[in-house]
Amino acid sequence: MANDVRQDAEAGRWNYRPEIPLSDPSVFSWPPDPRFLARWIAQNWLSLSERVMMVIVAVIAWALFYPGLDQAQNLAPGWILRTWLVNVGLMLVVAGGLHWYFWGAKRQGKALKFDHRDQTRDNGQFLFRDQVRDNMFWSLTSGVGQLTAFQVIIMWAMANGYAPVITLSDAPVWFILWLVLLPIWSAFHFYWVHRLLHVPFFYKRFHALHHRNINIGPWSGFAMHPGEHVLYLSSLLIHLIVASHPIHLIFHVIYQGPGAAMTHTGYENLLIRDKRRLALGTFYHQLHHRYFECNYGNQEMPWDRWFGTFHDGSEAATSRTRARKKQMYT
Ligand SMILES: [Zn+2]
Ligand SMILES: [Zn+2]
Numbered sequence: 400m401a402n403d404v405r406q407d408a409e410a411g412r413w414n415y416r417p418e419i420p421l422s423d424p425s426v427f428s429w430p431p432d433p434r435f436l437a438r439w440i441a442q443n444w445l446s447l448s449e450r451v452m453m454v455i456v457a458v459i460a461w462a463l464f465y466p467g468l469d470q471a472q473n474l475a476p477g478w479i480l481r482t483w484l485v486n487v488g489l490m491l492v493v494a495g496g497l498h499w500y501f502w503g504a505k506r507q508g509k510a511l512k513f514d515h516r517d518q519t520r521d522n523g524q525f526l527f528r529d530q531v532r533d534n535m536f537w538s539l540t541s542g543v544g545q546l547t548a549f550q551v552i553i554m555w556a557m558a559n560g561y562a563p564v565i566t567l568s569d570a571p572v573w574f575i576l577w578l579v580l581l582p583i584w585s586a587f588h589f590y591w592v593h594r595l596l597h598v599p600f601f602y603k604r605f606h607a608l609h610h611r612n613i614n615i616g617p618w619s620g621f622a623m624h625p626g627e628h629v630l631y632l633s634s635l636l637i638h639l640i641v642a643s644h645p646i647h648l649i650f651h652v653i654y655q656g657p658g659a660a661m662t663h664t665g666y667e668n669l670l671i672r673d674k675r676r677l678a679l680g681t682f683y684h685q686l687h688h689r690y691f692e693c694n695y696g697n698q699e700m701p702w703d704r705w706f707g708t709f710h711d712g713s714e715a716a717t718s719r720t721r722a723r724k725k726q727m728y729t
Pocket of ligand 2: 593610
């Protein structure tokens with residue numbers, strides 16, 4: 400039986416496909432399984448995972464690079480420009496570094512690469528007729544610009560007492576817990592915004608731009624229409640209501656911006672001496688980019704399963720998704 404599933408037509412459409420059906424690693428499975436939760440915490444927070452690395456970068460950037468709240472009381476150009484420069488730098492290092500590693504220098508060849516193809520060149524669908532340059536353009540203009548605008552408004556609100564601020568010594572437990580909860584909040588927010596963006600009216604105007612990237616690379620993650628950036632980045636507004644430290648805001652900024660490059664590498668893991676060292680892209684979202692009307696959320700959230708839009712990687716799921724797409728557009 401398992402063999403039949405692995406040898407369906409879907410397998411032939413990929414250079415690499417993980418084991419299917421895709422598993423259900425949702426933290427919301429019922430009844431709660433303490434062993435699963437312990438493993439989830441260990442994988443995400445007690446090892447050098449994507450999230451832990453982002454927190455480390457957030458702390459360093461907070462201490463060394465970003466302006467402090469003491470400077471943010473007035474909307475003066477100096478600290479705003481500095482915030483923007485740090486964000487441009489982070490985007491260039493993360494997306495540029497991953498692009499160079501996987502697609503430029505091809506350091507990992509085709510190992511764990513989902514799609515057979517290279518990034519698209521000489522195609523009039525993209526600005527400059529080049530997928531990578533087009534994606535860089537949208538990420539570095541509207542993307543980093545709006546990311547900075549959201550961050551600046553929230554910093555200004557925090558500095559003036561309009562948004563609740565905590566320190567590590569005031570609330571150490573909440574400080575840690577909020578770091579763990581932020582990606583879950585972000586995924587919850589992303590799912591609903593993303594469903595809205597797939598309503599044909601919004602899809603055509605905003606979201607189609609991100610979806611020109613069927614074969615995705617690191618720069619595709621944050622390459623969105625300005626209208627989509629507003630919706631996607633509104634996740635950050637939670638800091639106007641929920642008590643946060645500037646490190647939480649910076650972690651969230653990194654998660655939404657440069658983090659999107661990490662989830663769109665087109666590869667499943669970073670291999671070091673043939674060992675999977677860092678989980679980067681997911682087949683789950685790669686399927687969304689190829690078949691559109693499935694896997695709107697991420698694998699940790701139960702929504703796609705609950706609402707019947709889950710693609711488990713099989714041929715049967717592809718047929719179901721194609722039928723749904725047809726129905727939505729007729
Ligand atoms: Zn995407
Ligand atoms: Zn989409």
